[in-house]
Structure formats: C-alpha cells, structure tokens
Amino acid sequence: MSEVVRDGLPVVVIGAGPVGLAAAAHLLERGLEPVVLEAGDRPGAAVASWGHVRLFSPWRYDVDGAARRLLSRAGWAEPDPDALPTGAELVERYLAPLAATPEISPRLRTGTRVLAVARDGADRTRSLGRARRGYRVRTVGPDGTVRDVLARAVIDASGTFSTSNPLGADGLPALGEADAARFVTGPLPDVLGAQRDRFAGRRTLVVGTGHSAANALLSLLELAEAEPGTTVTWAIRGGSARRLFGGGADDELPARGLLGTRLRAAVDAGRLTLLTRVSIELLVPGEETVRVLGTVREEPLRLDVHAIVNATGFRPDLDMLREVRLDLDPVVEAPAALAPLIDPNEHSCGTVPPHGEQVLAHPDDGFYLAGTKSYGRAPTFLLATGYEQVRSIAAALAGDRAAADAVELDLPASGVCSTDLALEADGASGAACCGTAPAASELVTLGAGPLTRSPSARV
Structure with a gap:
C-alpha cells in the first residue's frame, strides 16, 4: 500500500486490557472497525498476572461506559457497583465477557505481539505525502509467523507492566x-x-x-x-x-x-x-x-x-515506535502536551485534569498512546482517565470534533491511585x-x- 486514502482500513488497538477493550467498544459505537492485538494468551493477561491483588476502586469506576452498553446488550449481570474486585475478578467478570461479545470477539487476536509500527511506505524521515498514508503494524503470532496489519490509525494501549525500571x-x-x-x-x-x-x-x-x-x-x-x-x-x-x-x-x-x-x-x-x-x-x-x-x-x-x-516502577516500551513521529516529554516520556498535567511534582492522581485527543495527538496524525503508556514514567494514572482518553480519540477519528474536545471525568471529590x-x-x-x-x-x-x-x- 502506498499513498492511499485511509478510509476503509481498521483502527488497530494494541492491548486487550481495560483501556484497549474500552477503545474497541468506543470505536464500534462510532461505526469504526477495530482490530485488537493482545500479546498475552487471553484478554486482560497483564491484569491476570496480579489477580491476587484487590483494587481500591469499586466496580462503578472500573467499567467503561461504552463497554457497559455493549455488555448490557449481551445480557451481562453487572457486579455490585460498591464492591472492590480483585484483579482476577476484574478479568473473569468484566474483561473476559467483554472480549467474548459478538462485536469484539471476531476482532480480537490474542497471542499476537506487535514488533513495530510505521507509516506505510514511509520511514521516519520521509515527509512527502506522509499524512495520506496509513500505518503498517508488524506482528508475530502464536505460531511464530510474522504478519503485517494495515491500519488507518493506531491506539497503543499496551501499558507498561512488562517493562519495569x-x-x-x-x-x-x-x-x-x-x-x-x-x-x-x-x-x-x-x-x-x-x-x-x-x-x-x-x-x-x-x-x-x-x-x-x-x-x-x-x-x-x-x-x-x-x-x-x-x-x-x-x-x-x-x-x-x-x-x-x-x-x-x-x-x-x-x-x-x-x-x-x-x-x-x-x-x-x-x-x-x-x-x-x-x-x-x-x-x-x-x-x-x-x-x-x-x-x-x-x-x-x-x-x-x-x-x-x-x-x-515502570517505563513505556518505545522501541517498537521508532519509525513513528512522536512528541514526547524528555523527562516522563509522556506526550509533550500531557506531561505538565501529570507531573508528579505538581499532581496526585486525584488532581490530574481530564484530557482527550488534542492533548494525546502526535506529529504523525492518527497515532495515539492511551492508558498507562500515555503517562510514560509518571505514576499518577487513573483508570477512568484512560476510558475518557479513548472515548475522545474514537470521537476524533469519527470526525466528531465537538465530542472529542468535550472531555470530562466523573469521579468523587478525591481520586485514588x-x-x-x-x-x-x-x-x-x-x-x-x-x-x-x-x-x-x-x-x-x-x-x-x-x-x-x-x-x-x-x-
């Protein structure tokens, strides 16, 4: 594929954790086609690895709005909104049912690790016609076969749990x-x-x-x-x-x-x-x-x-993004416009303001870091913030600028991190x-x- 109109290609979502699956749900609501690539052998694989840990946030703040609507149509019984789930319960009672919905299941590829992301037909140095090009996402599947997935946009919600400091x-x-x-x-x-x-x-x-x-x-x-x-x-x-x-x-x-x-x-x-x-x-x-x-x-x-x-602590894996033009803060390795809002010297998790697509955009249009990976090395991330991020991104990709810019966050008076x-x-x-x-x-x-x-x- 060379200089093409990107319409008709799917949006690749990297990671089938809470934020990645929420991104897929929002994209589907907007009439966009997602493809979700998960390195683990099941959705929520990283969460499952700390399944013995109990969250401080109750269920009412752990479920994304678009995901809730998708699950409700499938007859999902929502857990007690005031109960505190463990990581294992979050996977078993929320992420696994969400991934199994008829809308998301055929669009999810587990055991598929992303090796690299690039603009299709253009390395990092080439500018001519760059904005008209889609993305090439190189993957390796469970059988070891390397394949490329072409995309109109990419949302990297792969998190940081696999890359400890x-x-x-x-x-x-x-x-x-x-x-x-x-x-x-x-x-x-x-x-x-x-x-x-x-x-x-x-x-x-x-x-x-x-x-x-x-x-x-x-x-x-x-x-x-x-x-x-x-x-x-x-x-x-x-x-x-x-x-x-x-x-x-x-x-x-x-x-x-x-x-x-x-x-x-x-x-x-x-x-x-x-x-x-x-x-x-x-x-x-x-x-x-x-x-x-x-x-x-x-x-x-x-x-x-x-x-x-x-x-x-953790740091984002940026090696697979070497061919993407990113604008990252030199200290926390978050998007440059986001970094001042999450500086841990100035903010706790409860004081980080809601933010959306404009703050998360990079020089290469259509590429986004979302969820914990968008925070780089900053430790102030809120799960609900990630849900609002991908809601705004999906709205922008669908051409709804007003909805993309109308960011808000429904939280109690103080956050929990x-x-x-x-x-x-x-x-x-x-x-x-x-x-x-x-x-x-x-x-x-x-x-x-x-x-x-x-x-x-x-x-």
Whole structure:
C-alpha cells in the first residue's frame, strides 16, 4: 500500500486490557472497525498476572461506559457497583465477557505481539505525502509467523507492566542484572499464595518506595510471622522513607497513615531492615542466592538474598515506535502536551485534569498512546482517565470534533491511585494514597508511590 486514502482500513488497538477493550467498544459505537492485538494468551493477561491483588476502586469506576452498553446488550449481570474486585475478578467478570461479545470477539487476536509500527511506505524521515498514508503494524503470532496489519490509525494501549525500571540507580540495569533475572520478581508477587514457597524461610530484598513495595513488604512480614527464617530487607535510593511512612495517626488519609504506621513499627521493632541511600551496582548470581553489591550511604553494600522484589516502577516500551513521529516529554516520556498535567511534582492522581485527543495527538496524525503508556514514567494514572482518553480519540477519528474536545471525568471529590491488600485486612479499604474515598484508579500501584519526577528517585 502506498499513498492511499485511509478510509476503509481498521483502527488497530494494541492491548486487550481495560483501556484497549474500552477503545474497541468506543470505536464500534462510532461505526469504526477495530482490530485488537493482545500479546498475552487471553484478554486482560497483564491484569491476570496480579489477580491476587484487590483494587481500591469499586466496580462503578472500573467499567467503561461504552463497554457497559455493549455488555448490557449481551445480557451481562453487572457486579455490585460498591464492591472492590480483585484483579482476577476484574478479568473473569468484566474483561473476559467483554472480549467474548459478538462485536469484539471476531476482532480480537490474542497471542499476537506487535514488533513495530510505521507509516506505510514511509520511514521516519520521509515527509512527502506522509499524512495520506496509513500505518503498517508488524506482528508475530502464536505460531511464530510474522504478519503485517494495515491500519488507518493506531491506539497503543499496551501499558507498561512488562517493562519495569531496572534495579540500577542511574536508569541502567545493574551489572549482571540480566544474568540474575531468575532471582528477581515483579512488584506484586503472590507472597501469601501461589509463590509462598519462593519466600518462606528465605531472605528477600524489596527495592522501591511506592505502595507496591509496601504491599510486598507487609505480605512478607506476615509470612515471616508464620514461617521461621523468613527475613526481609528494604532498600530505597532516598535518604528517608518519610513519604511512604506518611503522617501516621495524624495522616489526613487513614489508610495511608495505617500503611506507614505498620511499616515504621516493623522497622523500629527490627522485623524489617531498612537501608537508605542505596545504589545497586552489581548482581552476582549463585546456585541458591544472588549477591547484591553496591553502596549504602556511601559505604559498601553486600547482601546475599534468595529473591529480589523489583518495585522500582515502570517505563513505556518505545522501541517498537521508532519509525513513528512522536512528541514526547524528555523527562516522563509522556506526550509533550500531557506531561505538565501529570507531573508528579505538581499532581496526585486525584488532581490530574481530564484530557482527550488534542492533548494525546502526535506529529504523525492518527497515532495515539492511551492508558498507562500515555503517562510514560509518571505514576499518577487513573483508570477512568484512560476510558475518557479513548472515548475522545474514537470521537476524533469519527470526525466528531465537538465530542472529542468535550472531555470530562466523573469521579468523587478525591481520586485514588493505588490498592493495598494489607490495608483491607485492617478494615481500612475505604481510602488510599490519593483520596479519601474509593475512586477510579490505576488498577494497581505498579510502583507508583509519592515519587519525584526524576526516574532515579523511584527507589
């Protein structure tokens, strides 16, 4: 295909998570043809990987409007709007039924990973006739066959969950980090469930200062009470965990105060070893343990542990977009017009304003980042914000400029940006890090604690 009118081609949606499937539902409502490409073996595969985690946002804020209308026509029984689902329940009771609707099912391709996106017939440097060209999306299917999908537009809602920040302090992997990969877990291991044997009676290092780190720490401390020999070390790059400890009993957010109180008490009692100003420089894998070398407060660091929980946050995978002309903020790697609205130095998740297609547009027209990937390295994403993003994008692609520009967000007075399994056990499930009531949120913390804008400060 060369210089063609793009009408008649589908809109490719990358990712069949909550925002990707919502995009498909909105496109269908607008009379546009979506093709949804999902790297996992089922819709919501990334969500399923942390299925043991309970959301802080109740069902009323976890379901997209267009998706709800599509499901209702299929006879879907909507869950209790005030109940808090786990990740597994979100998949089983919402994402899987949505993907199985007769409208979306034939347009969904699972086990299909996107290798690259480009303007069809034009590399990044060619400008002549560029706007008339569609997109070529290169994929590899479950059988290993590489195929191209042609598209009039592309919505990349593939998220960031598969691209953790490295353990190295300077944004680069520590030396030996790749070789030690078998000792490293993601930010939300199922410590008290499926992965219990991996941590019971063993030494674990948790790296990070966000609420994902806090969840892992509290679960490991609970495990240590039941399993002798279970030890936990907590490493952060900053000089103090004060931000995560919060205001204790005086904290304006009860759940955040409880979380901080429990962690501080564990440190004070010696049940949890906190290391500050840590720089991890080298990992040396052995048979049973991995040696962690670096510095702690400018003194040598040497730890031998059985597992490392990497809760340092996430970054977008931009390699597959090298041939697309993007306008990204140089710090958070979000669309340049969006970056000032989500700067974590200025905004919590509850203060980020609603935004739509205009803010998300790039120099290559018809290409959009949506959902968590649109936020780059910023940790302030709200799930409901992603739904509004794709509603606006679908309206713009359908030529309804007024609807695309009329962005709004129906949220309680304060937003919520994380979940905390451990807090619910203490009866504090009604609040979280960014709000005083359950609200629309990023599905899980994903290392998104109260952090500075510098990626190096994410530990």
